[in-house]
Amino acid sequence: MVTITDIAKACGYSRATVSKALNGAPDVKKETIERIRECARELGYHPNAAARALKVGRSYNLGVIFSDSTGVGLTHEYFSRIFESIKAEAERLGYDITFISQNLGTMSMDYLEHTRYRSCDGVVIASADFHDPAIIRLGESKIPTVTLDYTFDSRTAILSDNIRGMDTLVRYVYGKGHRRIAFIHGEMTSVTQKRLASFKKSCMELGIRIPPEYIREAVYHDPRSSGLETRALLELPEQPTCIFYPDDFSYIGGMNELERQGIQVPSQISTVGYDGIHLSEVLRPRLTTYRQNAERMGAEAARLLIEEIEHPDTWLPQQITVEGTLLEGGTVADID
C-alpha cells in the first residue's frame, strides 16, 4: 500500500506538505501541488479511509438498515429499488454504504453500537420494526438519521404518499363507474392505517358506502393470503366489482384464484394493486396500480442525510412526502 510517506520520500517534501497538497490547502504553492499530485498519481496513491476516519472523525460511510421480520428483505422489489437509489445518490456524493444489523459475529451490538463501531456518519433506516427498542435508541441518538415511511420526532423522514395514492386509485375506479369496491389490505402497520383511512375517506367523500365485509386483512407480499381473501369476497351474496390488493405481488394470488374460478379480468371483475413493481407492467392485462416513487425516496433519503451530516448547523428536520403515479393498466373495466 502506498502512503503519504512514500510520496513524501519520492518527491522530497514532508508528509505534512504532501497531505496539504493532496487536499488542496491554500497555503501550498500551486506548482508544488501539481508536482505532488503528479507524483501521487504515478505511485498509484489512494487515501486510507480508516486512517482518515480515525483522525477526522468522519468516515464518509453511511449505514443502511433493511431489517424486516418476514425475511423478504431486499428480495422485495420496492426495497431493492429504494436501496439502489440510496446507493447511487450516496456514491454520487462520495459516500459508501454499509449494512447495519445486530449481532455481528460473536459480539452483541445493537444498531447504535454497530453504527458507532463502523463510525458511520449517519444512517438510513429504510425498513425496520420502529417499535424495536434498538431502533428507537438509534433514532434518539446524536447520530444523523433518516427514516423511510415512518416519522421519528425531530428527525428527517421520507414518506411515500399513501394517502394520495389510495385516493387516486379510489377516484380512478370510481370514475370508471365502480361503486362496490373491496379492499384487501396488508397487516396493520402505520402504512396500512394510512391507506385504509384514505380509502374510507375517499369513498365517503364520493358518497359510496363500503360494507365491512369488503374490508379484509391479508399479508403483504403474500399471494396465498390474498388468494384466500379473494375467494371469501367471491362468496359474498353481493360481490364487489373491483378488488384492491395489498400490493402488486400479492395480486398474483388473487389473479390465480380468479382464473381458477373462470372469472375474467377485467370484464367480470376489476383489480387494482399497489407499488408499481416491474411485474405489474408485464402482466396481461397490465395491472392498474399506484407506482411508489422508490427511486426518488431513496435519493432524497441519502441526499438529506448527507445534508445533515455536512451542515449540522443549518440543518432542520424535514418530513418529505414523495408522490407516486397512477399506472393505468388494463385491469379496471369501464362499467358506466
Added chain:
Amino acid sequence: MVTITDIAKACGYSRATVSKALNGAPDVKKETIERIRECARELGYHPNAAARALKVGRSYNLGVIFSDSTGVGLTHEYFSRIFESIKAEAERLGYDITFISQNLGTMSMDYLEHTRYRSCDGVVIASADFHDPAIIRLGESKIPTVTLDYTFDSRTAILSDNIRGMDTLVRYVYGKGHRRIAFIHGEMTSVTQKRLASFKKSCMELGIRIPPEYIREAVYHDPRSSGLETRALLELPEQPTCIFYPDDFSYIGGMNELERQGIQVPSQISTVGYDGIHLSEVLRPRLTTYRQNAERMGAEAARLLIEEIEHPDTWLPQQITVEGTLLEGGTVADID
C-alpha cells in the same frame, strides 16, 4: 465515544492491559479480565473498527460487487437472494459488507482502489462484466477474491450448475414425452453458453434433433423479447410442444403471448423457466423451472472468502459447483 483510555482511567489499569483483557489475552489474570470487562460494559464501550483496522491491517469488512450494465442490479431476485445470503453468512462470521463500485464522488477509483480505500479484507464479485479491465485487475490483485458464476484463474469461484440444470430440465420434459423442444435463451454470456451446450448435448444423448429455428436468442429478465420469440416460434410450420425460457421472469412475456393467442398452458403447449424465483411458485399453473440455490451460493462465497482471509497459508483456490433443484410445476404436460 468511550475508548480503552477511558476504561483504563476508570478501573485503574493501563491501556495495554485493558486492550489485552478485552481481547482475552492469555497473560492477564482472569480476575482482572472480569473486572475490566465489567467496567467496559458499564461505560458502554465498543471498539472502533477504523482504529483497529489501521493497527492490525484487517478491517473485518467484505466488499461486494453487484454491477451490471442493464441496471437491474438487486432488483433481480436471483441477485438479491445471493446478496442476502452473503450478508447473513458474513455477519455470522463477524464481517460487515460494503458495496464496492467505481467513481465514488469526485474521486475516480477503480474497483481495486475502492477496495483498498476501504481496507476490505476481500471481495465477492457477484455480478459484473468480467471482461472489464477494472474487474480483471481486481481479480489479479493480491486481495482475496471470490467470483460467482465465473472463474478467474487460481481464484475461488462459486458456480451454479448450469450444465446439470439444463440437463435435468431436458430429461424431465423428455420423460413427459416431448420431442419438439424449443429453447429461448438469454444473450450470449458464459452462463448462456453452458446452458445452451448442455441443452444440445442432452437432446443429442436422448436422440432428439432440435431444428435450428427452435433455438432463439432473447434477453434475460426481459419479458418483451421472450414474448416476441414466443410469437416467432408459434408461427413456425411445425410448432414446438415445449418452450424453454431464459428465466422465470422472462416467461411472463411468453405467458402473455400464449394467452393472447388463446393457447392454454400446458394442455396446448408446455413451458419451462429457469431460476426458481418466488414468482414461479405463485403463478397458476406453477411454472416448472430449475431453482438455482442462490442461498447456498452466497453463503459459500462468503464462507470461502473469509476462509482465505483468515487462513491464507493453508488456503487453496476452489471451484465449487452448487446444484439446484427441479421445481416441478404444472406447465409441462404429459403427452406420451
Added chain:
DNA sequence: TTGTATGCGTTATCAT
C-alpha cells in the same frame, strides 16, 4: 501479571 513505548496513515496546529 502488568506497564511502557511505539506505530498504523492521516490531518491539524504551530513553528520556521
Added chain:
DNA sequence: ATGATAACGCATACAA
C-alpha cells in the same frame, strides 16, 4: 511556503 510534531484509538513487542 514548508516542515516538525502531536494526536486519533488500538494492539503488540518488550521491559519490568
